[in-house]
Amino acid sequence: xxxxxxxxxxxxxxxxxxxxxxxxxxxxxxxxxxxxxxxxxxxxxxxxxxxxxxxxxxxxxxxxxxxxxxxxxxxxxxxxxxxxxxxxxxxxxxxxxxxxxxxxxxxxxxxxxxxx
Amino acid sequence: xxxxxxxxxxxxxxxxxxxxxxxxxxxxxxxxxxxxxxxxxxxxxxxxxxxxxxxxxxxxxxxxxxxxxxxxxxxxxxxxxxxxxxxxxxxxxxxxxxxxxxxxxxxxxxxxxxxxxxxxxxxxxxxxxxxxxxxxxxxxxxxxxxxxxxxxxxxxxxxxxxxxxxxxxxxxxxxxxxxxxxxxxxxxxxxxxxxxxxxxxxxxxxxxxxxxxxxxxxxxxxxxxxxxxxxxxxxxxxxxxxxxxxxxxxxxxxxxxxxxxxxxxxxxxxxxxxxxx
Numbered sequence: 001x002x003x004x005x006x007x008x009x010x011x012x013x014x015x016x017x018x019x020x021x022x023x024x025x026x027x028x029x030x031x032x033x034x035x036x037x038x039x040x041x042x043x044x045x046x047x048x049x050x051x052x053x054x055x056x057x058x059x060x061x062x063x064x065x066x067x068x069x070x071x072x073x074x075x076x077x078x079x080x081x082x083x084x085x086x087x088x089x090x091x092x093x094x095x096x097x098x099x100x101x102x103x104x105x106x107x108x109x110x111x112x113x114x115x116x
Numbered sequence: 117x118x119x120x121x122x123x124x125x126x127x128x129x130x131x132x133x134x135x136x137x138x139x140x141x142x143x144x145x146x147x148x149x150x151x152x153x154x155x156x157x158x159x160x161x162x163x164x165x166x167x168x169x170x171x172x173x174x175x176x177x178x179x180x181x182x183x184x185x186x187x188x189x190x191x192x193x194x195x196x197x198x199x200x201x202x203x204x205x206x207x208x209x210x211x212x213x214x215x216x217x218x219x220x221x222x223x224x225x226x227x228x229x230x231x232x233x234x235x236x237x238x239x240x241x242x243x244x245x246x247x248x249x250x251x252x253x254x255x256x257x258x259x260x261x262x263x264x265x266x267x268x269x270x271x272x273x274x275x276x277x278x279x280x281x282x283x284x285x286x287x288x289x290x291x292x293x294x295x296x297x298x299x300x301x302x303x304x305x306x307x308x309x310x311x312x313x314x315x316x317x318x319x320x321x322x323x324x325x326x327x328x329x330x331x332x333x334x335x336x337x338x339x340x341x342x343x344x345x346x347x348x349x350x351x352x353x354x355x356x357x358x359x360x361x362x363x364x365x366x367x368x369x370x371x372x373x374x375x376x377x378x379x380x381x382x383x384x385x386x387x388x389x390x391x392x393x
Contacts, residue, residue, distance in 0.1 A: 004178060007173075007177075007178070008177065008178075008179070011173050011177045014173070014174075014196060015174055015175075015196045015236060053306075053307075058173070058264065058265075058305075059304060059305025059306045059346075060172035060173060060264060060304070060305050061172075061173050062305065063129075063304075063305040064196070064197055064198075067197060067198045067201040068198060073130075073133075073134060073137075077307055077309055080306065080307045081307045084307065094266065094341070094346050100303070100307070100308040100310065100311040102310065103309070103310035103375040103376050103378075106310055106311075106312075106375040107139065107142075107374075107375050107376060110373060110375070111139065
């Protein structure tokens with residue numbers, strides 16, 4: 001496990017257009033200098049957002065990487081859920097699933113309460 | 117000169133980035149609240165605005181994570197996010213290196229702050245400023261408290277930092293407005309994004325408005341994580357503003373849970389003694 005280096009790469013690509021260009025040109029070359037397991041390297045190059053969340057990547061870092069890949073917000077949330085379904089609970093880091101009804105049902109409930 | 121303004125607000129990227137997905141009444145309510153906050157700040161005629169944000173790995177990472185950092189540059193670029201995603205165009209906000217240097221020098225007498233002559237703004241600063249200084253024409257002093265990478269800045273140190281900010285503001289002739297951003301309960305950027313603990317938020321805001329130091333420091337990270345999500349760690353920025361406002365009474369100007377924005381949208385401020393212009 002080298003969650004630190006997975007996140008380090010994402011930190012750099014999120015803030016540096018030059019790293020983004022390198023990744024666009026050759027994904028494997030862009031991550032070559034980071035200490036990653038094969039599983040981590042595969043998740044970063046595919047990219048497998050669900051696997052990255054399962055590995056414990058901080059959502060604040062992952063969110064920007066998903067946006068870089070033009071993944072829509074609802075799809076980003078779903079890909080994380082799919083990752084948990086496919087690979088199991090978050091392995092390390094500060095994240096855990098706490099159970100939530102979803103924004104649409106929640107908004108509807110708030111609107112209903114507001115009109116009561 | 118004493119602080120001319122001290123307030124707090126939300127900074128969730130959905131407030132701008134997903135505004136088109138919100139119910140119109142929700143979006144308009146939030147945007148109107150920010151507009152009122154802008155007018156309130158402008159009325160105090162500030163020379164600069166200090167933004168205490170919980171930044172999100174835009175500048176600081178776990179290779180060298182400061183508890184506190186203050187920007188010391190003449191300009192700041194942003195947003196680091198995709199502008200289309202955040203719905204905020206790329207900008208260059210003015211800074212004031214000389215003012216930063218004097219403030220930091222005073223702060224360092226009591227708190228070991230890191231300073232940064234480069235700083236890219238992420239949504240933590242860019243979202244509030246897109247409403248508060250939409251023309252990017254007021255010098256910004258960016259400030260960060262580590263709310264993201266554990267071990268996090270202890271709450272009582274966030275309070276001490278707020279004390280240091282007040283003393284620093286008092287030591288310079290410029291009129292400084294102070295805004296803390298983030299919080300309150302939320303589970304941002306996770307599958308639970310949109311979850312909001314309104315009761316917890318209102319209890320926290322009550323403590324904040326009373327400026328009750330003991331009550332504000334009576335949280336531990338495990339309980340905050342359970343009740344308010346990892347986004348709840350950002351109460352550190354609100355706590356620092358409380359300390360900086362030194363016993364002033366606060367008022368909640370706006371609070372409404374907006375799930376698609378992933379946060380209970382908040383604007384609150386302290387009623388400070390008026391500073392003559």
